[in-house]
Amino acid sequence: MTTFPLRLLLKGALLSTALVATTAQAQDYPPVIQSLEQQGVKVVESFEAPGGMTGYVGEMQGRSLAFYLTPDGNHVIVGTLLDEEGNNLSAASIQELIEGPKFAEAWPQLENSNWVQDGSPDADTIIYTFTDPNCPYCYRFRQQAEPWIEAGDVQLRHILVGILKEDSLTKAATILGSENPEAALHDHQASYEQGGIEVDRKLVSAAHMEVKANNRLMQELGLRATPSTxxxxxxxxxMVQGLPNPQALERMMGPKP
Structure with a gap:
């Protein structure tokens, strides 16, 4: 994971107009919001937030974030806002205003990417997941998904990437270039703890550019970890980044068979 440039603006931190420049920007935002723009934040949308605050969502280097202007208009809180029941209001706002529209627009790119089918072609639920052959969380995610795949309810479409280790790309290309990529993927999954699929240089030569295209797609979408689903x-x-918890898994795939 890359280091977030706003590392000094940690959860719950306050940024004061007394500490930042306030040169006017094209948007008519308060000076303290303008200061975030000067640091590279692209403000996407504002909304009414609890406690008399004004909420904002934005992006920085492809990464989404939420921040909140205090009622006095002089401070901004960058981080996660929870309600009394512990619900993450920041994540909900980011999903609604940034990630939902962004990934809906990108859905055709996922459909046209170089993926490996894993599950019934008649499954009601189609899920795309960026998978690195050396990723332990991708391996565990596939184990978690097994009941839904075996029941014919879910088809995973693995967009194979090579980003984690030196042989990630060659393993991904071996799977993707195989005569039966789904069987090759299953062989890799079955032997993962022993090192996974054996690299075939002829298959790598045939499919390495497809894996590189998947790498570029992942980067363009601002996804920085596998699995990204x-x-x-x-x-x-x-979009769910990393290994989903049981609740997220059922939201994704439906009730467990």
Whole structure:
């Protein structure tokens, strides 16, 4: 994971107008919000937030964030806002205003990427997941998904990338270039703890450019970890980064068979 340039603006930190420059920007934002723009934040949208605050969502180097202007207009809180029940209001705002529209627009790119089918072609639920052959969390995610795949409810589409280790790309290309990529993926999964699929240089030569294209797509979408998984629900497209917890898994795949 890359280091976030706003590392000094940690969860709950306050940024005061007394400490930053306030040169006017094209948008008519308060000076303290303008200061974030000067640090490279692209402000996407504002919304009414609890406690008399004004909420904002934005992006910095492809990474989404939420921040909140205090009622006095002189300070901004950068981080996560929770309600009394512990619900993450910041994540909900980011999903609704940034990530949902962004990934809905990108869905056709996922469909046209170089993926490996894993599951029934008749499955009701299609899920795209960026998978590195050397990623232990990708391996565990596939284990978690097994009941839904075996029941024919879910089809995973693995967008194979090579980013974690020196042989990640060659393993991914060996799977993707195989005569039966789904069988090769299953062989890799079955032997993962022993090192996974054996690299075939002929297959690597045939498919390495497809893996590189997947790497570029992942980078363009601002995804920095594997697995990064995208699926559709009633509200649009949702992205889950990393290994999903049981609740997220059921939101993604439905009730466990």
């Amino acid at each position: 995208l699926y559709k629900d009633d509200d649009g497209v949702v």
